[in-house]
Amino acid sequence: MKDGPDIARIANLIGDPGRANMLAALMSGKALTAGELASEAGVRGQTASGHLTKLEEGGLIARERQGRHHYFRLADSDVAGVLEALMGLAAAKGQLRTRTGPRDPELRHARVCYNHLAGELGVTLYDGLRARGVLVGSGDDVTLSDPGREEMARLGIELSTKSRSPECKSCLDWSARRMHLAGRLGRAILDHAFSEGWAMRPEGTRIVRFTGLGEGAFRKTFQV
Incomplete structure:
Protein backbone atom coordinates (compact mmCIF):
# COMPACT_ATOMS: atom_id res chain seq x y z
CA MET A 1 0.00 0.00 0.00
CA ASP A 76 -14.53 24.98 2.28
CA SER A 77 -12.75 27.18 -0.26
CA ASP A 78 -10.11 24.49 -0.89
CA VAL A 79 -12.79 22.24 -2.39
CA ALA A 80 -14.06 25.14 -4.51
CA GLY A 81 -10.54 25.85 -5.76
CA VAL A 82 -10.04 22.25 -6.86
CA LEU A 83 -13.40 22.22 -8.66
CA GLU A 84 -12.65 25.51 -10.43
CA ALA A 85 -9.26 24.14 -11.56
CA LEU A 86 -10.88 20.95 -12.84
CA MET A 87 -13.44 23.00 -14.75
CA GLY A 88 -10.57 24.90 -16.35
CA LEU A 89 -8.80 21.69 -17.32
CA ALA A 90 -12.01 20.25 -18.77
CA ALA A 91 -12.67 23.41 -20.77
CA ALA A 92 -9.08 23.53 -22.05
CA LYS A 93 -9.33 19.92 -23.24
CA GLY A 94 -12.68 20.48 -24.93
CA GLN A 95 -14.61 18.39 -22.41
CA LEU A 96 -17.82 20.41 -22.31
CA ARG A 97 -21.13 19.05 -21.04
CA THR A 98 -23.30 21.40 -23.08
CA ARG A 99 -23.00 23.58 -26.11
CA THR A 100 -22.31 27.26 -25.66
CA GLY A 101 -25.57 28.98 -24.81
CA PRO A 102 -26.82 32.57 -24.50
CA ARG A 103 -25.67 32.78 -20.88
CA ASP A 104 -22.13 31.69 -21.64
CA PRO A 105 -20.77 35.20 -22.42
CA GLU A 106 -22.21 36.49 -19.13
CA LEU A 107 -20.66 33.61 -17.18
CA ARG A 108 -17.30 34.30 -18.77
CA HIS A 109 -17.54 38.01 -18.04
CA ALA A 110 -18.45 37.87 -14.34
CA ARG A 111 -19.63 35.03 -12.12
CA VAL A 112 -19.48 33.73 -8.58
CA CYS A 113 -16.78 31.20 -7.77
CA TYR A 114 -18.00 29.88 -4.39
CA ASN A 115 -17.93 33.28 -2.63
CA HIS A 116 -15.75 35.56 -4.75
CA LEU A 117 -15.70 37.18 -8.20
CA ALA A 118 -14.49 35.15 -11.17
CA GLY A 119 -14.53 35.56 -14.94
CA GLU A 120 -12.95 38.29 -17.06
CA LEU A 121 -13.81 41.02 -14.56
CA GLY A 122 -12.40 39.00 -11.66
CA VAL A 123 -9.14 38.40 -13.54
CA THR A 124 -8.93 42.09 -14.45
CA LEU A 125 -9.44 43.01 -10.79
CA TYR A 126 -6.67 40.62 -9.69
CA ASP A 127 -4.22 41.93 -12.32
CA GLY A 128 -5.01 45.55 -11.44
CA LEU A 129 -4.53 45.05 -7.70
CA ARG A 130 -1.20 43.38 -8.32
CA ALA A 131 -0.04 46.08 -10.74
CA ARG A 132 -0.82 48.82 -8.19
CA GLY A 133 0.89 47.00 -5.33
CA VAL A 134 -2.30 46.37 -3.37
CA LEU A 135 -1.44 42.70 -3.64
CA VAL A 136 2.21 41.71 -3.34
CA GLY A 137 4.07 38.43 -3.56
CA SER A 138 5.70 36.13 -6.03
CA GLY A 139 3.96 33.78 -8.40
CA ASP A 140 0.53 32.79 -7.16
CA ASP A 141 1.38 33.48 -3.51
CA VAL A 142 -0.12 36.89 -2.76
CA THR A 143 -0.70 38.97 0.36
CA LEU A 144 -2.32 42.32 1.07
CA SER A 145 0.28 45.10 1.32
CA ASP A 146 0.17 47.75 4.05
CA PRO A 147 -0.90 50.48 1.56
CA GLY A 148 -3.45 48.04 0.18
CA ARG A 149 -4.85 47.40 3.64
CA GLU A 150 -5.20 51.16 4.17
CA GLU A 151 -6.97 51.49 0.83
CA MET A 152 -9.47 48.75 1.66
CA ALA A 153 -10.16 50.44 5.01
CA ARG A 154 -10.83 53.77 3.26
CA LEU A 155 -13.31 52.01 0.98
CA GLY A 156 -15.09 50.52 3.99
CA ILE A 157 -14.14 46.96 3.05
CA GLU A 158 -13.72 44.94 6.22
CA LEU A 159 -12.11 41.52 6.26
CA SER A 160 -13.86 38.98 8.46
CA THR A 161 -11.70 37.51 11.21
CA LYS A 162 -14.18 34.72 11.93
CA SER A 163 -13.36 32.74 8.80
CA ARG A 164 -10.43 30.33 8.77
CA SER A 165 -9.83 30.95 5.06
CA PRO A 166 -6.67 32.87 4.08
CA GLU A 167 -6.85 36.64 3.77
CA CYS A 168 -5.80 36.55 0.10
CA LYS A 169 -5.59 33.59 -2.23
CA SER A 170 -5.08 33.10 -5.96
CA CYS A 171 -7.66 30.92 -7.72
CA LEU A 172 -7.25 29.60 -11.26
CA ASP A 173 -10.14 30.86 -13.39
CA TRP A 174 -11.68 28.11 -15.53
CA SER A 175 -12.74 30.36 -18.40
CA ALA A 176 -9.81 32.80 -18.55
CA ARG A 177 -7.15 30.26 -17.49
CA ARG A 178 -5.56 32.98 -15.39
CA MET A 179 -5.78 33.87 -11.72
CA HIS A 180 -8.55 35.71 -9.92
CA LEU A 181 -8.74 36.74 -6.26
CA ALA A 182 -10.17 34.41 -3.61
CA GLY A 183 -9.83 34.39 0.17
CA ARG A 184 -11.45 36.79 2.61
CA LEU A 185 -10.48 39.82 0.51
CA GLY A 186 -12.03 38.37 -2.62
CA ARG A 187 -15.24 37.67 -0.75
CA ALA A 188 -15.31 41.12 0.84
CA ILE A 189 -14.87 42.88 -2.52
CA LEU A 190 -17.73 40.91 -4.10
CA ASP A 191 -19.96 41.61 -1.08
CA HIS A 192 -19.06 45.30 -1.44
CA ALA A 193 -20.17 45.27 -5.09
CA PHE A 194 -23.51 43.77 -4.11
CA SER A 195 -24.04 46.12 -1.15
CA GLU A 196 -23.28 49.16 -3.32
CA GLY A 197 -25.92 48.04 -5.82
CA TRP A 198 -23.39 47.73 -8.64
CA ALA A 199 -24.33 44.15 -9.40
CA MET A 200 -26.87 41.43 -8.69
CA ARG A 201 -27.21 37.69 -9.17
CA PRO A 202 -30.04 36.31 -11.31
CA GLU A 203 -31.86 33.51 -9.52
CA GLY A 204 -30.54 30.01 -10.18
CA THR A 205 -27.27 30.97 -11.84
CA ARG A 206 -23.68 31.82 -10.97
CA ILE A 207 -23.78 34.94 -13.16
CA VAL A 208 -22.87 38.26 -11.53
CA ARG A 209 -24.67 40.88 -13.62
CA PHE A 210 -23.26 44.40 -13.30
CA THR A 211 -25.25 47.40 -14.46
CA GLY A 212 -23.49 49.73 -16.89
CA LEU A 213 -23.01 52.35 -14.20
CA GLY A 214 -22.20 49.66 -11.66
CA GLU A 215 -19.35 48.18 -13.64
CA GLY A 216 -18.02 51.67 -14.25
CA ALA A 217 -18.10 52.41 -10.53
CA PHE A 218 -16.46 49.06 -9.76
CA ARG A 219 -13.63 49.72 -12.21
CA LYS A 220 -13.16 53.27 -10.95
CA THR A 221 -13.18 52.28 -7.28
CA PHE A 222 -10.57 49.54 -7.71
CA GLN A 223 -8.75 51.34 -10.57
CA VAL A 224 -9.03 48.47 -13.03
Missing part, protein backbone atom coordinates in the same frame (compact mmCIF):
# COMPACT_ATOMS: atom_id res chain seq x y z
CA LYS A 2 1.41 3.38 -1.01
CA ASP A 3 1.87 6.08 1.59
CA GLY A 4 0.52 9.63 1.29
CA PRO A 5 -2.79 11.26 0.38
CA ASP A 6 -5.39 9.08 -1.33
CA ILE A 7 -6.14 11.15 -4.42
CA ALA A 8 -7.93 8.21 -6.03
CA ARG A 9 -10.74 8.38 -3.48
CA ILE A 10 -11.22 12.12 -3.98
CA ALA A 11 -11.12 11.70 -7.76
CA ASN A 12 -13.71 8.92 -7.53
CA LEU A 13 -16.02 11.09 -5.43
CA ILE A 14 -15.83 13.97 -7.90
CA GLY A 15 -15.77 11.76 -11.00
CA ASP A 16 -19.30 10.36 -10.73
CA PRO A 17 -21.51 12.45 -13.09
CA GLY A 18 -24.30 12.83 -10.53
CA ARG A 19 -21.96 13.93 -7.76
CA ALA A 20 -20.07 16.20 -10.17
CA ASN A 21 -23.34 17.98 -11.02
CA MET A 22 -24.13 18.40 -7.33
CA LEU A 23 -20.71 19.87 -6.59
CA ALA A 24 -20.97 22.20 -9.58
CA ALA A 25 -24.33 23.47 -8.28
CA LEU A 26 -22.75 24.18 -4.88
CA MET A 27 -20.11 26.36 -6.56
CA SER A 28 -22.76 29.09 -6.38
CA GLY A 29 -21.87 29.40 -2.69
CA LYS A 30 -25.45 28.69 -1.64
CA ALA A 31 -26.50 25.87 0.65
CA LEU A 32 -29.02 23.63 -1.15
CA THR A 33 -31.45 20.94 -0.04
CA ALA A 34 -31.16 17.28 -0.98
CA GLY A 35 -34.17 17.72 -3.27
CA GLU A 36 -32.58 20.63 -5.08
CA LEU A 37 -29.35 18.70 -5.51
CA ALA A 38 -31.23 15.63 -6.72
CA SER A 39 -32.77 17.81 -9.42
CA GLU A 40 -29.33 19.16 -10.38
CA ALA A 41 -27.97 15.63 -10.63
CA GLY A 42 -31.04 14.26 -12.43
CA VAL A 43 -31.46 11.41 -9.95
CA ARG A 44 -34.09 10.12 -7.55
CA GLY A 45 -34.13 11.16 -3.90
CA GLN A 46 -32.74 7.87 -2.56
CA THR A 47 -29.85 7.96 -5.04
CA ALA A 48 -29.16 11.61 -4.16
CA SER A 49 -29.07 10.69 -0.47
CA GLY A 50 -26.40 8.08 -1.18
CA HIS A 51 -24.32 10.55 -3.17
CA LEU A 52 -24.56 13.17 -0.43
CA THR A 53 -23.53 10.70 2.26
CA LYS A 54 -20.40 9.78 0.27
CA LEU A 55 -19.52 13.42 -0.38
CA GLU A 56 -20.01 14.29 3.29
CA GLU A 57 -17.94 11.34 4.49
CA GLY A 58 -15.23 12.31 2.01
CA GLY A 59 -15.08 15.82 3.45
CA LEU A 60 -16.15 17.57 0.24
CA ILE A 61 -19.46 18.93 1.53
CA ALA A 62 -20.86 19.97 4.89
CA ARG A 63 -24.40 19.62 6.24
CA GLU A 64 -26.30 22.45 7.92
CA ARG A 65 -29.45 21.78 9.95
CA GLN A 66 -32.24 24.31 10.34
CA GLY A 67 -35.08 22.76 12.26
CA ARG A 68 -36.26 19.71 10.34
CA HIS A 69 -34.51 20.82 7.17
CA HIS A 70 -31.02 19.85 6.05
CA TYR A 71 -28.93 21.95 3.67
CA PHE A 72 -25.64 21.12 2.01
CA ARG A 73 -22.72 23.34 0.98
CA LEU A 74 -19.13 22.89 -0.11
CA ALA A 75 -16.92 22.09 2.85
Whole structure:
Protein backbone atom coordinates (compact mmCIF):
# COMPACT_ATOMS: atom_id res chain seq x y z
CA MET A 1 0.00 0.00 0.00
CA LYS A 2 1.41 3.38 -1.01
CA ASP A 3 1.87 6.08 1.59
CA GLY A 4 0.52 9.63 1.29
CA PRO A 5 -2.79 11.26 0.38
CA ASP A 6 -5.39 9.08 -1.33
CA ILE A 7 -6.14 11.15 -4.42
CA ALA A 8 -7.93 8.21 -6.03
CA ARG A 9 -10.74 8.38 -3.48
CA ILE A 10 -11.22 12.12 -3.98
CA ALA A 11 -11.12 11.70 -7.76
CA ASN A 12 -13.71 8.92 -7.53
CA LEU A 13 -16.02 11.09 -5.43
CA ILE A 14 -15.83 13.97 -7.90
CA GLY A 15 -15.77 11.76 -11.00
CA ASP A 16 -19.30 10.36 -10.73
CA PRO A 17 -21.51 12.45 -13.09
CA GLY A 18 -24.30 12.83 -10.53
CA ARG A 19 -21.96 13.93 -7.76
CA ALA A 20 -20.07 16.20 -10.17
CA ASN A 21 -23.34 17.98 -11.02
CA MET A 22 -24.13 18.40 -7.33
CA LEU A 23 -20.71 19.87 -6.59
CA ALA A 24 -20.97 22.20 -9.58
CA ALA A 25 -24.33 23.47 -8.28
CA LEU A 26 -22.75 24.18 -4.88
CA MET A 27 -20.11 26.36 -6.56
CA SER A 28 -22.76 29.09 -6.38
CA GLY A 29 -21.87 29.40 -2.69
CA LYS A 30 -25.45 28.69 -1.64
CA ALA A 31 -26.50 25.87 0.65
CA LEU A 32 -29.02 23.63 -1.15
CA THR A 33 -31.45 20.94 -0.04
CA ALA A 34 -31.16 17.28 -0.98
CA GLY A 35 -34.17 17.72 -3.27
CA GLU A 36 -32.58 20.63 -5.08
CA LEU A 37 -29.35 18.70 -5.51
CA ALA A 38 -31.23 15.63 -6.72
CA SER A 39 -32.77 17.81 -9.42
CA GLU A 40 -29.33 19.16 -10.38
CA ALA A 41 -27.97 15.63 -10.63
CA GLY A 42 -31.04 14.26 -12.43
CA VAL A 43 -31.46 11.41 -9.95
CA ARG A 44 -34.09 10.12 -7.55
CA GLY A 45 -34.13 11.16 -3.90
CA GLN A 46 -32.74 7.87 -2.56
CA THR A 47 -29.85 7.96 -5.04
CA ALA A 48 -29.16 11.61 -4.16
CA SER A 49 -29.07 10.69 -0.47
CA GLY A 50 -26.40 8.08 -1.18
CA HIS A 51 -24.32 10.55 -3.17
CA LEU A 52 -24.56 13.17 -0.43
CA THR A 53 -23.53 10.70 2.26
CA LYS A 54 -20.40 9.78 0.27
CA LEU A 55 -19.52 13.42 -0.38
CA GLU A 56 -20.01 14.29 3.29
CA GLU A 57 -17.94 11.34 4.49
CA GLY A 58 -15.23 12.31 2.01
CA GLY A 59 -15.08 15.82 3.45
CA LEU A 60 -16.15 17.57 0.24
CA ILE A 61 -19.46 18.93 1.53
CA ALA A 62 -20.86 19.97 4.89
CA ARG A 63 -24.40 19.62 6.24
CA GLU A 64 -26.30 22.45 7.92
CA ARG A 65 -29.45 21.78 9.95
CA GLN A 66 -32.24 24.31 10.34
CA GLY A 67 -35.08 22.76 12.26
CA ARG A 68 -36.26 19.71 10.34
CA HIS A 69 -34.51 20.82 7.17
CA HIS A 70 -31.02 19.85 6.05
CA TYR A 71 -28.93 21.95 3.67
CA PHE A 72 -25.64 21.12 2.01
CA ARG A 73 -22.72 23.34 0.98
CA LEU A 74 -19.13 22.89 -0.11
CA ALA A 75 -16.92 22.09 2.85
CA ASP A 76 -14.53 24.98 2.28
CA SER A 77 -12.75 27.18 -0.26
CA ASP A 78 -10.11 24.49 -0.89
CA VAL A 79 -12.79 22.24 -2.39
CA ALA A 80 -14.06 25.14 -4.51
CA GLY A 81 -10.54 25.85 -5.76
CA VAL A 82 -10.04 22.25 -6.86
CA LEU A 83 -13.40 22.22 -8.66
CA GLU A 84 -12.65 25.51 -10.43
CA ALA A 85 -9.26 24.14 -11.56
CA LEU A 86 -10.88 20.95 -12.84
CA MET A 87 -13.44 23.00 -14.75
CA GLY A 88 -10.57 24.90 -16.35
CA LEU A 89 -8.80 21.69 -17.32
CA ALA A 90 -12.01 20.25 -18.77
CA ALA A 91 -12.67 23.41 -20.77
CA ALA A 92 -9.08 23.53 -22.05
CA LYS A 93 -9.33 19.92 -23.24
CA GLY A 94 -12.68 20.48 -24.93
CA GLN A 95 -14.61 18.39 -22.41
CA LEU A 96 -17.82 20.41 -22.31
CA ARG A 97 -21.13 19.05 -21.04
CA THR A 98 -23.30 21.40 -23.08
CA ARG A 99 -23.00 23.58 -26.11
CA THR A 100 -22.31 27.26 -25.66
CA GLY A 101 -25.57 28.98 -24.81
CA PRO A 102 -26.82 32.57 -24.50
CA ARG A 103 -25.67 32.78 -20.88
CA ASP A 104 -22.13 31.69 -21.64
CA PRO A 105 -20.77 35.20 -22.42
CA GLU A 106 -22.21 36.49 -19.13
CA LEU A 107 -20.66 33.61 -17.18
CA ARG A 108 -17.30 34.30 -18.77
CA HIS A 109 -17.54 38.01 -18.04
CA ALA A 110 -18.45 37.87 -14.34
CA ARG A 111 -19.63 35.03 -12.12
CA VAL A 112 -19.48 33.73 -8.58
CA CYS A 113 -16.78 31.20 -7.77
CA TYR A 114 -18.00 29.88 -4.39
CA ASN A 115 -17.93 33.28 -2.63
CA HIS A 116 -15.75 35.56 -4.75
CA LEU A 117 -15.70 37.18 -8.20
CA ALA A 118 -14.49 35.15 -11.17
CA GLY A 119 -14.53 35.56 -14.94
CA GLU A 120 -12.95 38.29 -17.06
CA LEU A 121 -13.81 41.02 -14.56
CA GLY A 122 -12.40 39.00 -11.66
CA VAL A 123 -9.14 38.40 -13.54
CA THR A 124 -8.93 42.09 -14.45
CA LEU A 125 -9.44 43.01 -10.79
CA TYR A 126 -6.67 40.62 -9.69
CA ASP A 127 -4.22 41.93 -12.32
CA GLY A 128 -5.01 45.55 -11.44
CA LEU A 129 -4.53 45.05 -7.70
CA ARG A 130 -1.20 43.38 -8.32
CA ALA A 131 -0.04 46.08 -10.74
CA ARG A 132 -0.82 48.82 -8.19
CA GLY A 133 0.89 47.00 -5.33
CA VAL A 134 -2.30 46.37 -3.37
CA LEU A 135 -1.44 42.70 -3.64
CA VAL A 136 2.21 41.71 -3.34
CA GLY A 137 4.07 38.43 -3.56
CA SER A 138 5.70 36.13 -6.03
CA GLY A 139 3.96 33.78 -8.40
CA ASP A 140 0.53 32.79 -7.16
CA ASP A 141 1.38 33.48 -3.51
CA VAL A 142 -0.12 36.89 -2.76
CA THR A 143 -0.70 38.97 0.36
CA LEU A 144 -2.32 42.32 1.07
CA SER A 145 0.28 45.10 1.32
CA ASP A 146 0.17 47.75 4.05
CA PRO A 147 -0.90 50.48 1.56
CA GLY A 148 -3.45 48.04 0.18
CA ARG A 149 -4.85 47.40 3.64
CA GLU A 150 -5.20 51.16 4.17
CA GLU A 151 -6.97 51.49 0.83
CA MET A 152 -9.47 48.75 1.66
CA ALA A 153 -10.16 50.44 5.01
CA ARG A 154 -10.83 53.77 3.26
CA LEU A 155 -13.31 52.01 0.98
CA GLY A 156 -15.09 50.52 3.99
CA ILE A 157 -14.14 46.96 3.05
CA GLU A 158 -13.72 44.94 6.22
CA LEU A 159 -12.11 41.52 6.26
CA SER A 160 -13.86 38.98 8.46
CA THR A 161 -11.70 37.51 11.21
CA LYS A 162 -14.18 34.72 11.93
CA SER A 163 -13.36 32.74 8.80
CA ARG A 164 -10.43 30.33 8.77
CA SER A 165 -9.83 30.95 5.06
CA PRO A 166 -6.67 32.87 4.08
CA GLU A 167 -6.85 36.64 3.77
CA CYS A 168 -5.80 36.55 0.10
CA LYS A 169 -5.59 33.59 -2.23
CA SER A 170 -5.08 33.10 -5.96
CA CYS A 171 -7.66 30.92 -7.72
CA LEU A 172 -7.25 29.60 -11.26
CA ASP A 173 -10.14 30.86 -13.39
CA TRP A 174 -11.68 28.11 -15.53
CA SER A 175 -12.74 30.36 -18.40
CA ALA A 176 -9.81 32.80 -18.55
CA ARG A 177 -7.15 30.26 -17.49
CA ARG A 178 -5.56 32.98 -15.39
CA MET A 179 -5.78 33.87 -11.72
CA HIS A 180 -8.55 35.71 -9.92
CA LEU A 181 -8.74 36.74 -6.26
CA ALA A 182 -10.17 34.41 -3.61
CA GLY A 183 -9.83 34.39 0.17
CA ARG A 184 -11.45 36.79 2.61
CA LEU A 185 -10.48 39.82 0.51
CA GLY A 186 -12.03 38.37 -2.62
CA ARG A 187 -15.24 37.67 -0.75
CA ALA A 188 -15.31 41.12 0.84
CA ILE A 189 -14.87 42.88 -2.52
CA LEU A 190 -17.73 40.91 -4.10
CA ASP A 191 -19.96 41.61 -1.08
CA HIS A 192 -19.06 45.30 -1.44
CA ALA A 193 -20.17 45.27 -5.09
CA PHE A 194 -23.51 43.77 -4.11
CA SER A 195 -24.04 46.12 -1.15
CA GLU A 196 -23.28 49.16 -3.32
CA GLY A 197 -25.92 48.04 -5.82
CA TRP A 198 -23.39 47.73 -8.64
CA ALA A 199 -24.33 44.15 -9.40
CA MET A 200 -26.87 41.43 -8.69
CA ARG A 201 -27.21 37.69 -9.17
CA PRO A 202 -30.04 36.31 -11.31
CA GLU A 203 -31.86 33.51 -9.52
CA GLY A 204 -30.54 30.01 -10.18
CA THR A 205 -27.27 30.97 -11.84
CA ARG A 206 -23.68 31.82 -10.97
CA ILE A 207 -23.78 34.94 -13.16
CA VAL A 208 -22.87 38.26 -11.53
CA ARG A 209 -24.67 40.88 -13.62
CA PHE A 210 -23.26 44.40 -13.30
CA THR A 211 -25.25 47.40 -14.46
CA GLY A 212 -23.49 49.73 -16.89
CA LEU A 213 -23.01 52.35 -14.20
CA GLY A 214 -22.20 49.66 -11.66
CA GLU A 215 -19.35 48.18 -13.64
CA GLY A 216 -18.02 51.67 -14.25
CA ALA A 217 -18.10 52.41 -10.53
CA PHE A 218 -16.46 49.06 -9.76
CA ARG A 219 -13.63 49.72 -12.21
CA LYS A 220 -13.16 53.27 -10.95
CA THR A 221 -13.18 52.28 -7.28
CA PHE A 222 -10.57 49.54 -7.71
CA GLN A 223 -8.75 51.34 -10.57
CA VAL A 224 -9.03 48.47 -13.03
